[in-house]
Amino acid sequence: MRESEIEQHLKWHVQMLGGKAYKWTSPGLRGVADRVVCLPGGQVWFVELKAPRGRLSELQKLFAADMARLKQPYVVLWSKEMVDEWAKARRLGQAPKD
Secondary structure, eight states: OOHHHHHHHHHHHHHHTTOEEEEOOOTTOTTOOSEEEEEGGGEEEEEEEOOTTOOOOHHHHHHHHHHHHTTOOEEEEOSHHHHHHHHHHHHTTOOOOO
């Protein structure tokens, strides 16, 4: 499965949740998450998408550590099934998971 397929699946789920999944690039700052997901109720998530055999770069690991330090909702999703689980948790109003 390609990363782009997982990304399309995420976008569909976010739309069904009533939110927006913005593609994010930050000029001059590599390693940022692929998407900034804004959900109803003020929930904002930084979402990194990877193909099942992909890997996080060192800069992506640093970004993840920064998000943890800042207590920002951040997740890496490696498959459509993980997207499904993440979206289900959002529908059920569960607290952010690390």
